[in-house]
Amino acid sequence: KNHVCDHEAPISDEERVKLSPDIRDRMVKALEFKTISVEDGMEDIYSNEFVKFWHYIYEQYPRIFSSEDPDVQVDRIEFENGKETIVVIIEGTDRTLKPGLFISHADVVPAIRKEWTHDPFKPFVTEDFVQARGAYDCKSILMAQLEALHALLLNGEKPPRKTYFLFPHDEEVGGFGAQEAAKIFRERYNIQSDGFAFIIDEGMPPIRNGLPGVTKPLLTIGYTAKGYLTVELTVNYAKVGHASIPEKESSITILSDALSRINANPQPNQFGKSIEVEMMEGLVPYLPWTIKPVIANLWLFRPLVALAANFDKQMNAFFRTTSAITIFNAGYKSNVIPIQARAVVNHRIHPGQTISQVLEHLERVIDDDRVLITQEEGALEADKVTPRDSLYGRKIVHSLNRTIKDIIAIPGIFLAACDARWLQDFSDHIFRFYPFVMEKEDLPGIHGREEKLRWQSYEDGINFYLDFFRHMDENDLPPGHTEL
Ligand SMILES: CCCCCCCC/C=C\CCCCCCCC(=O)N[C@@H](CC(C)C)C(=O)O
Helix, strand or coil: CCCCCCCCCCCCCCCCCCHHHHHHHHHHHHHCCCEEEECCCCCCCHHHCCCHHHHHHHHHHHHHHEEEECCEECCCCCEECEEEEEEECCCCCCCCCCEEEEEECCCCCCCCCCHHCEEEEEEEECEEEECCCCCCCHHHHHHHHHHHHHHHHHHCCCCCEEEEEEECHHHHCCCHHHHHHHHHHHHCCCCCCCCCCCCEEEEEEEEEEECCCEEECCEEEEEEEEEEEEEEEEECCCCCEEECCCCCCCCCHHHHHHHHHHHHHHEEEEECCCCHHHHHHHHHHCCCCCHHHHCHHHHHHHHHHHHHHHHCHHHHHHHHHEEEEEEEECCCCCCCCCCCCEEEEEEEEECCCCCCHHHHHHHHHHHHCCEEEEECCCCCCCCCCCCCCCCHHHHHHHHHHHHHCEEEEEEEECCCHHHHHHHHHHHCCCEEEECCEEEEEHHHHHHCCCEEEEEEHHHHHHHHHHHHHHCCCCCCCCCCCCCC
């Protein structure tokens, strides 16, 4: 089976929510709150922004947050400085079905004003898009889910199954909100292992012109996610003296050599060890004729395709564990040779590898006892893999096809990390994706500068969630529909 039915009849005009000025304004206003997560050890001056953000959200969606309806419940998990992770629970029409869980974090990464053309927290709005920090990652999902849920409830409808929404406050710095929520799900709501039918979180974006020859928006839904490992490399080289008579080596040269070796000797290629083969096969119908015969015949061209990792950074990220040198510091005065040099390397672990294998490779490649390797907290193995034929996966693709023009959605690997990793024990069916189409040039905006959300994509995404909320029961799709 390798057929994705991408020609579903779209939802009708009556079913479709239109992007009203009110919906736009709510999104724009939500982006003004500086719900910024800062790294440990830095001054956190933004906690009150979280308080104000949620106050605003509570006002805007009264059918959810100040409802008399016993089927609508809101739980607030309190953290330091008044920050809260929020849980919304909606009772479904069929109480025999397992609940579903949607996750979307409220925090954003910092943005440096001078790198942006407009203030990242004073949204720049055009006819086509809104530009601000968090416009995509992840207030897009949070706001679209609230819009869809509010519309559903105002229409007198309920989802077919009990539905949990988890809005954590700190996904960008460790996910303590999600970890605490996992405890509360177990202890307060009595949800056991495998207690959620499915979990849906942020993940890959659908990208137009994402691959050479593929012009339609291509979404690789994360059926698994890469693992996470950060290591600190430290060199303490005490043979220092006056800068006018330097030694041949210093902490800086030793560490630089080690980093060069890491760059020159990437972690081993894992093509074929997880679901990247199925991902490539899923792409076949959409590829241009120049590449199609190669990908359609992986039995023959597998080694050739694996080689793509050496030439293309995206293929590299899909096929192997990546190592990114993210911090380097040493030295404090121009004529003093420093004793210590320090660097940080962030790894995204392919599901075909484990943390200890990555560390072994690193030690072998560095091969220098003077470089001390320490593992930072928060490392996690790659996530488990959702079954390829999951009914919920097919239903997601069905709703995507009904609401987003021309989208191609196939199972794949999520290259980054999200809060769902803390809740894996609750479901075997975890999906990581954004339902908002972006242009290829928008991609660096995520965690970068000029982050954007396109209005048409926002409208489509709201409609995706609404359609999925209505159809997330256990009934199979009619034959011929959306076989992944
Ligand atoms: C075949 C199509 C190729 C498309 C390649 C597109 C590559 C895009 C990859 C990722 C970008 C989207 C990421 C959006 C979610 C970001 C979530 C995030 O940043 N999480 C943090 C968590 C960390 C534990 C703090 C992370 O750094 O991963």
